[in-house]
Amino acid sequence: MIRFTRVRKEYPRTGVALQDVSFFVNKGEFVFLTGPSGAGKSTILKLIFADELPTAGEVKVANVSSATLQRRDVASLRRKLGIIFQDFRLLEDRNVEANVAFALEVTGAPRALIGPRVAKLLAQVGLASQGRAYPRELSGGEQQRVAIARALANDPVAIVADEPTGNLDDRATRGVFQLLRDINATGTAVMMATHDLELVKRSNCRTLELNDGTLVFDSAEQMPGADTP
Amino acid sequence: MTLAWREAINAFKRAPMLSALSITTIAFSLFAFGLFGLVALNIRQALTQIEERVEVRAFLGDGTAPEASAAALGDIQAFPEVASATLITSRQALDRARKELGEFNDIFDAALLPASIDIQLKPGFRDPTHVRAVAARIRTYDFVEDVRFGEEWVEKLHQIRNASTLAGLALGLTFAIVAVIIIGSTIRMAVLARVREIAIMRLVGATDGFVRRPFLIEGALKGAMGGLLALLLTWLANEIVGRVAFEAAFFDIRLSIAGIFAGALIGLGGSAFSVGRHLRDL
Numbered sequence: 001m002i003r004f005t006r007v008r009k010e011y012p013r014t015g016v017a018l019q020d021v022s023f024f025v026n027k028g029e030f031v032f033l034t035g036p037s038g039a040g041k042s043t044i045l046k047l048i049f050a051d052e053l054p055t056a057g058e059v060k061v062a063n064v065s066s067a068t069l070q071r072r073d074v075a076s077l078r079r080k081l082g083i084i085f086q087d088f089r090l091l092e093d094r095n096v097e098a099n100v101a102f103a104l105e106v107t108g109a110p111r112a113l114i115g116p117r118v119a120k121l122l123a124q125v126g127l128a129s130q131g132r133a134y135p136r137e138l139s140g141g142e143q144q145r146v147a148i149a150r151a152l153a154n155d156p157v158a159i160v161a162d163e164p165t166g167n168l169d170d171r172a173t174r175g176v177f178q179l180l181r182d183i184n185a186t187g188t189a190v191m192m193a194t195h196d197l198e199l200v201k202r203s204n205c206r207t208l209e210l211n212d213g214t215l216v217f218d219s220a221e222q223m224p225g226a227d228t229p
Numbered sequence: 230m231t232l233a234w235r236e237a238i239n240a241f242k243r244a245p246m247l248s249a250l251s252i253t254t255i256a257f258s259l260f261a262f263g264l265f266g267l268v269a270l271n272i273r274q275a276l277t278q279i280e281e282r283v284e285v286r287a288f289l290g291d292g293t294a295p296e297a298s299a300a301a302l303g304d305i306q307a308f309p310e311v312a313s314a315t316l317i318t319s320r321q322a323l324d325r326a327r328k329e330l331g332e333f334n335d336i337f338d339a340a341l342l343p344a345s346i347d348i349q350l351k352p353g354f355r356d357p358t359h360v361r362a363v364a365a366r367i368r369t370y371d372f373v374e375d376v377r378f379g380e381e382w383v384e385k386l387h388q389i390r391n392a393s394t395l396a397g398l399a400l401g402l403t404f405a406i407v408a409v410i411i412i413g414s415t416i417r418m419a420v421l422a423r424v425r426e427i428a429i430m431r432l433v434g435a436t437d438g439f440v441r442r443p444f445l446i447e448g449a450l451k452g453a454m455g456g457l458l459a460l461l462l463t464w465l466a467n468e469i470v471g472r473v474a475f476e477a478a479f480f481d482i483r484l485s486i487a488g489i490f491a492g493a494l495i496g497l498g499g500s501a502f503s504v505g506r507h508l509r510d511l
Contacts, residue, residue: 076434
């Protein structure tokens with residue numbers, strides 16, 4: 001579903017961000033991406049949603065290869081993914097419903113379907129009664145739930161989350177993480193970059209650890225019968 | 230209403246101050262262009278009015294047979310350059326001279342002034358080349374003693390017209406470029422104010438076309454509104470000039486609509502350029 005093959009990423013100013021990174025994420029898997037700041041976690045996520053292209057190697061997401069990716073393919077690739085950030089990236093001047101509806105509108109979904117779908121998504125993330133609220137009126141945890149609802153709008157095959165709990169307190173972290181686990185339980189793969197090693201330890205999910213742009217640990221390789229293509 | 234239109238109109242509601250600033254900036258840059266256009270229009274009309282007085286006068290020899298002059302008149306009227314040709318007898322010439330000279334009207338003798346054919350030319354044929362060509366053709370009649378058309382005056386008028394056209398084009402182009410730059414920057418500001426929104430749009434899978442459409446509509450709407458406001462300001466300026474100085478001509482309805490349309494087009498172009506550049510950077 002997500003395959004990195006000998007991926008190298010270099011930036012003109014900062015140099016090598018990733019080198020020789022290879023891994024595979026199966027459908028419905030939950031994978032943590034850990035490592036210190038600057039290890040390359042965000043770069044991996046950016047390569048997944050085609051915000052960046054690899055300098056060498058290949059990134060393949062939902063059968064779309066970075067080697068043949070055209071600019072016009074990026075939008076359709078992103079519609080197959082749900083993307084979540086530490087800073088939520090909500091539109092501050094639109095209410096919760098409008099923020100979620102926005103992800104459906106850009107895909108040209110019929111207006112008649114958008115309202116019920118938004119209501120369903122908000123119920124799924126536990127914000128059914130907050131549809132009219134604006135992001136600034138919500139707590140961090142609630143804002144991240146709105147971002148998750150938006151990420152789920154187009155039934156993604158995978159959720160890509162860059163430090164989604166980085167700005168949240170413990171309680172909100174647990175809530176958001178549980179929500180991601182619930183989503184994962186329905187068959188959606190989740191790739192989550194995090195600093196929170198406690199969360200990683202508690203969850204017993206597959207972990208990819210990066211250090212200085214290199215993949216130094218993949219818990220799947222430690223397990224017998226691990227998923228390797 | 231399509232989503233793109235809704236987004237474009239919502240952009241006005243979300244940032245009313247910035248939108249008002251954009252429209253006002255567009256309006257004032259088009260207003261400067263409009264004022265220049267008004268001056269150019271009035272100079273052009275004044276020159277056209279003066280040009281209407283360009284006339285070729287063929288003096289006929291004494292004793293020219295009336296049949297000959299009538300036949301020549303018919304020929305001349307058929308020239309493609311000629312708007313009208315009139316036969317002026319000696320008597321009519323004398324009456325005209327007396328009328329024009331006022332208190333000195335008694336200095337002429339009836340026999341002094343020759344008969345003539347006075348020829349007015351069509352617009353577009355009043356330049357020295359055409360006037361000279363018509364005069365040369367008229368000179369070929371053997372009963373025509375002299376042909377006058379104020380050669381120097383026609384030459385000078387033509388030079389003034391050419392100079393004013395050139396100055397008009399240069400100034401007009403400069404004003405237009407300044408307007409495009411100002412409008413482009415204004416719209417770029419509007420685009421930059423929504424960088425975050427554009428980035429989020431693209432993250433959730435919006436195509437470039439989808440991102441671009443509301444901005445194009447917004448740019449065209451702002452341009453049209455700016456154009457309308459500029460037209461109103463120009464009209465007001467024209468009215469004030471009319472009251473305190475002199476009556477000046479104003480743009481006709483076609484030019485007025487063209488002005489608003491040009492505003493919309495510049496707004497659209499400015500938006501397309503700014504959004505395109507921004508999207509390329511993403």
